[in-house]
Amino acid sequence: MILRYVLPALILGFAACETTPPAPVAMEQAAFDEAYALAEANLSPVSADQALSDLLTNQVLSSVQRAEILYLRAEKRRLGKLNLPGAISDYQQFLSLLPEDERAAMVEAHLSSMRIDIRAAEARQSRLQSIEAWFDDKVLLGGLPEAAARYRESQLTPTERQIYTLREAGYICATGLGEPVHNFGDVPAYAQDLTWCPATEAVS
Numbered sequence: 001m002i003l004r005y006v007l008p009a010l011i012l013g014f015a016a017c018e019t020t021p022p023a024p025v026a027m028e029q030a031a032f033d034e035a036y037a038l039a040e041a042n043l044s045p046v047s048a049d050q051a052l053s054d055l056l057t058n059q060v061l062s063s064v065q066r067a068e069i070l071y072l073r074a075e076k077r078r079l080g081k082l083n084l085p086g087a088i089s090d091y092q093q094f095l096s097l098l099p100e101d102e103r104a105a106m107v108e109a110h111l112s113s114m115r116i117d118i119r120a121a122e123a124r125q126s127r128l129q130s131i132e133a134w135f136d137d138k139v140l141l142g143g144l145p146e147a148a149a150r151y152r153e154s155q156l157t158p159t160e161r162q163i164y165t166l167r168e169a170g171y172i173c174a175t176g177l178g179e180p181v182h183n184f185g186d187v188p189a190y191a192q193d194l195t196w197c198p199a200t201e202a203v204s
Helices: 002-019 029-041 045-058 065-081 084-097 104-124 129-140 144-154 159-168
Strands: none
Touching: 002 045, 002 129, 029 045, 029 065, 045 144, 045 159, 065 084, 065 104, 084 104, 104 129, 144 159
């Protein structure tokens, strides 16, 4: 009679042990340092942003590690004029994690400056702009997908710097079967043989 009750309990206990997921393991510091150094040395704001976002999403990080990744991503976004609202959010999260950090005063200054830049870009966007200027402001405001779509639909050729951004983000391909990036007049060297990528290849 006792076994009749004990055995099911033991079975349930074993099942519970088997289904309990292992505790998440934080990223080793050596691996973190290597990934951080690679992102810090990356000269492409778009590529660095993607690598840092992947770290934040796919790795278990300590609070200090997370703060450092957020700070670096904010720096890349600010200096690259890429998604300043996102940079502000990153800096604010950094300050919430490390409020006593020696960089706090500098971060506050960056926040003030970026808010001014955002208001100026929004004001310009409310007026008539060339597509080149509109693209730059849209990217600054975090609208790279919309900026890429408008260029593609217009059939106009982005500038060399804009093409670099679009290639890094996966919107323009060096080889492919998509529509050509350049459609009118002589092809500039920086747009030679470039095509718009399938939408699924974009990373942002």
